[in-house]
Amino acid sequence: MQDSGINILFEGQNLQRILEGLGQTVFVAIISVVLSFILGLLVGMLMTSRNIVVRFVTRLYLEVVRIVPVLVMLYILYFGLTRWTGIHIDNRVIAIFVFTFWGTAEMADIVRASVTSIPKIQWESGQALGLTAGQLYVYVIIPQTVRRIVPPAINLATRMVKTTALLPLIGIIEVIKVGQQVIEVSVKDYPSASFWIYGLIFFLYFIVCYPLSKLSKKLELKWQE
Amino acid sequence: ACGAGATNDSSEGSVANIEDKTTVDTIKENDVIRIGVFGDKPPFSYVDANGDNQGFDVEISKKIAEDLLGDSSKIEWVITEAANRVEYLETGKVDLMMANFTVTPERAEVVDFANPYMKVSIGIVSPEGDVITDVSQLEGKQLIVNKGTTAEAYFRENYPDIELLVYEQNTETFQALLDGRGAALAHDNTLIFGWIKDNPGFVAGVEAIGNEDTIAPAVAKGDTALSEWVNAEIDTLNESGFIAEAYEKTLAPAFSSDIDPASVLINQ
Amino acid sequence: MDLDFIRKAIPMYQEAAFLVLRLGWIGIIFAFIIGLIVSIVRYYKLPVLSQFFEGYIELSRNTPLMIQLFFLYFGLPQVGIHLSAEVCGILGLTFLGGSYFAEAIRGGLESVPNIQMESASGLGLSNTQTFLYVIFPQAIANSFPSIGANIIFLLKETSVFSAIALADLVFVAKDIMGLYYKTNEALFLMVTTYLVFLLPISLLIHFIERRLRFAGFGN
C-alpha cells in the first residue's frame, strides 16, 4: 500500500502545487527575514541607546511581540484593519508586515546583545581617531557584531520559515495547507497519502532550513579563528 | 433562462438605489464575484489534483457566477477555514460564502443566510464490535468530531458532558477512528455513509440525530440586494433540477448507493 | 465585546492554559534532560554518539513541530505504535526542545575558560567532580538567558498541539470563533491568557538571570 502511495506525488499537478505552496512559504519568509534583519539592525542600535525612554519603548515592543502570538497579530491586522478602516490590503503584504514586526523585535534583541558585548575600548579607540557616531557604527561596531549575530539570526530565520504554517488563516495557501488539500482528495485512492505528503513536506522544510543552519555553522567556524 | 431572469430582478433593484451602490452592482462592475469555499472538504468543496476547485458547493457557485456575470469562470475563489468564514464576510473580503455553511441561530446573528440548498443530519459511526446505537452510550467515552462542523457544535451545545476529540482535518478525524482513538465518530451523516462504504468493519449505529440542519449560502449582514438575488437563484436552481444534477455529479459517487437524495437535497 | 460571553468562556481558556502548562512543563523538563545529554556528548566530542546527535539537532531544528507531531500521532499507529495525544505532545516538544536546549547549554559549556578545568584538576578533582562542581554550574549560569528564551519559545510552540486534537489556547480560540463567531472575545481572551501565564514566567526568568549575574557569574 505504501509502495504505491508515492505515486500520489505525481498525480495531476500535485507536486507542482506543493512546490507552489512552498513558494508562498519561502516568498513570505524571505522578504520578512530580509526586512527584519535590516530593521532589526536599526532598532537593535536604538536598544543600546543611553536614552531611558528609547530603551523603555523598544523593550516594551520586544516584550509585546514575545507575548502576543503571531496568529493573533495576523488576525487582528488582516481582519481588524479592514473592519476599523475599511482598507483592504493583500494578505501577503499583511503576512510580511506581521512577520517583519515580529522578526524585527527578535533581531533587534540579538543585535543589542551583540553590540553590548563589543568591548568598550573599541568604541573609545574609534572615537579617539575622530570617527563620528555613524562612522563608528558602520566601520567599527557593526562589522564586529556580525559574527555574533549570524548564528542566532539564522536560528530566527528558520523559525520564521516554520511559522508560515499559520498563514492559511488569512487565506495564504502555503505548503502544509496544499498538502492537506491533496491528502483530503486522494486519501480514498491512496490510504497512505498523509504519510507521503507529510513526509515530502517534512523533507521540503528541511531542505529550505538546513542550508541556512549549515551556512551559519560554516561562518561560525570561519570566524572562530 | 430562469437564472437570467433573476439577474434582471437585481439590476432593477440597483437602478432604484442608484445613490448607494449595492454589492450586486459592484460585483457586476468588477465583473468577478469573490466566493469563499473550503479547499479540503471533499466532496463538498475541495481542490483537486490539478489545483481546480471542485465539489458540490463549487458546482453551485459556478452556476451562480454564470447566471450573475454570464461566465462561470468569473469567480475569485477564496479558500477559507471554519474559524474565519464570518470574518471574511464581515470585512467584505468575500461577497458570498459557499463553504458548506450550516445555518445556526448564532451565525444568523452575524451573517445573512440565503435559502438553503442542502440538508444535513448528524450521524454516528462506530466499530462493528462495539456499536454505539444511542447517544447515551457515549457517556464517559470519547467522541471524535471534525473542528467547526455541525457535529461539534451540536455536541458542545447539547451534550457538554461527552468528551470530544476534535481534529482539524477531515482525514485526520476519520484516521483517528481507524486508530481507535475514540469510541465513535460524529459527522454529517452523508459523509459517514460514504465512508463506511469504503471501510468495512464500521457501521452507522446512529443514522440521524438532533435537528435536521440546512446548509445555505451566506452574505454579509444587511446585504439584502445580494441575499435576495441569491434566494431567487437558489429557488430557481432547486426547481430547474440543477442542484439535483450537481448532486449526481459530485455527491452521489462519494455516498453509498442506499442514500436517498431526498435526505440531502431541499424540495425533492 | 460581550462580557457575558467572556465570563462563560473563561473556564475553557483556563483548562487550555492548564493543559499547556502541564504538557509544556513536562516536555520542557524532558527536553532539558535531552539537551543536557546531547550537549555534554557534543562538548566532550564523544565519537559516533556526537555525530548521531548532530544529525538529530539538524533534523529537529529544521522541521516544524506540527509535522513532527503528525508523524508521532498519525504515522506511528501505521507501524503499530499507539500513543495518546498528550504523550505525542510531550514527545514532540521534547524532540524539538532537546535540540534548542542542547545548543544553548553547549554554548554555556564552551564559554567556561580552560583555566577553570586546569585549576580544578590541579587541585586533584576527578573529571566528574570537575564537571559537577566547576564546569556545569558556570555553564548553566552562562547559558541561562538562552535557556530562558527557549522555555518561553517552547511554551508558545504548544499552540500547534491542536493539530493532534489537544485543546490548547489557539484551539479554544479557533473553536469559539468557528462555532459562535465571537472573534474579538476569543482573541482577547487568548492574548490575556498568554499574558497571564507567560508574563510571570518571563519575569521569573529575568529575575533568575539577574541573580545569577549578581552572584558573580560571567564577571
Added chain:
Amino acid sequence: MARVRRGEETLESPILKLKHVNKYYGETQALADIQLDVAKGEVVTIIGQSGCGKSTALRCINGLEQIQSGSILLDGKEIAAAGTSWKEVRQKIGMVFQKYDLFPHMTVLDNVLLAPLKVQKRKKEEAAEEAIALLKRVGLEDKAHSFPRQLSGGQQQRVAIVRALMTHPEIMLFDEVTAALDPEMIREVLNVILDLAKDGMTMLIVTHEMAFAEAVSDKIVFMEKGNIVEISEDPKAFFTQPQSQRANEFINTFRFQ
C-alpha cells in the same frame, strides 16, 4: 632624551594646558584641581597607584570624559567647553590604549588608514604610502595585510601607535600601552616610543614601567587620589629620592630589599 630640546622651547606657550580641572564620577572625585602644562616636544609621564586618576586625566584631555570644572587648552584654545568640535581636536591628539584596541575585523593597513580616509578624507594612495613608511619605521611593513589576531601583543601595540600617528597629531597620549605584554614585547613597544621622543614628539605617558619612565621623561607627574602630589623636572632625582613621602612609598613598591 628630549630634555635637551625642552630648554629651547620654554619660552613658547605650552601646547597643552590643564587649569583647575575637576572631574567627578558620581560622588568620587577622580581629578582634583589638576594643573599641568605640556610644552611642545616635551615628554611628560604620569605615575601613581591604581585608581589615582591617571587614565581619567588622559580621557578628559581627549574628550572621552566630560570635566565638571576648570579648563583644558590645546594650542591656547579651550577644548573642554560645550561646542568643542571633537572631530578636529582628536585629529590633533593621538591616543593609544592598553592592548586589544585595534579593530579585529580589519587588516593592519585598513586599521591605520581608517581615520585618514574616513575622517580626514585624504587620498588613498598618498595615505597608504605614508602608512607603509610608518609601518616600516616600527618594523612591521610585512604585516600590512595581516589581521590583528595574527600579530603578537607587542606588534599590535606598535600598529596602534602608527594608527594614532597617521592623523599627524600634535600630541600623543599613551595609557599603559604595555600593561598586558610580555617583557620582550614591552621592550619593542617602548623602543618605538623612545624613538618618537628623540624625534621631538610631544607626549603624555601613563606607565608602570619605572625604568622606562626615568629614561624617557622630561617631567614626572606623581598623582594620588586625584591630586598631583609632586611634579619633578628631574626624573633621575625623583626616582632616587622623591620629595614627598607618598611618592617614596610608591617607588618602594618596585624594590625588593
Added chain:
Amino acid sequence: MARVRRGEETLESPILKLKHVNKYYGETQALADIQLDVAKGEVVTIIGQSGCGKSTALRCINGLEQIQSGSILLDGKEIAAAGTSWKEVRQKIGMVFQKYDLFPHMTVLDNVLLAPLKVQKRKKEEAAEEAIALLKRVGLEDKAHSFPRQLSGGQQQRVAIVRALMTHPEIMLFDEVTAALDPEMIREVLNVILDLAKDGMTMLIVTHEMAFAEAVSDKIVFMEKGNIVEISEDPKAFFTQPQSQRANEFINTFRFQ
C-alpha cells in the same frame, strides 16, 4: 632568603627531580632534555623569553601535559609514567596560575574548601578552621564570603594561593601569578610568596619580575627554546653578570640605557 636553609639540606635527596625530560607539541619541541633538581625548602625561579617552555615545564610536573620521554620524580617516585595516580600526586603539588582561575560561582571560602572536602574528604569544621586561619595570614579573613569578582586581582591571587595551600602540598608551583596585576597588587601577592619562602616552603616559580626573582630565589634557571641555558645558584651574580650571552641579552631587556 631560604638560601640559608638550603645549605643544611643539600644532603637530602631532592623533593623534585626532572631527568632528560622531552616534551613536543606536534613538531615543536617545548622541552628539550630538561634536567632539574629542587631540594626541600628550596626556591627555584625559571626565567626566559615568552614561549621558551616555562609554563610547559610546570604543567608537565603537575600532569596537565604528558611528556614524551624522560622521567619526573616526586619524593623519589616516578610520576610521569602511565598509571600515576594524579589525584594523589596533585595533593602533594599546589599550583597557582595567572589571574582568573578562581571558580567564579563559589565564594572565597567555597573555593578554598572544594579540594579538602571533595578530594580529601576532610571534616568541614576542621578544614574551614584552617581556611580561615590561612585567609587571615594573607589578610583576607573578612572576604571569606565574598565572590571572586568582588575582589581585586591581587586579592584573587592571594585566595588562589590559599586554595593551593589547603591540600598541604610539599611543593608549590607559581606560573606568572602576577602577570595580570597592577604594581601594588603585584607587591601584595609577592609579599605572600616571600612569606612562604621564609617559612621554608619548597617552590618552583615562573615570573617576569626580575627584582623579585633576585630577592626570593635560591636558584635561577634560565631557559631558551625549551633548553635550560644556565642555572645559577647565586641570583645576585646572575642578574649583574650572567655567564651565557643569551641570558645577558635577556636581562638587558629590562634595562634602559
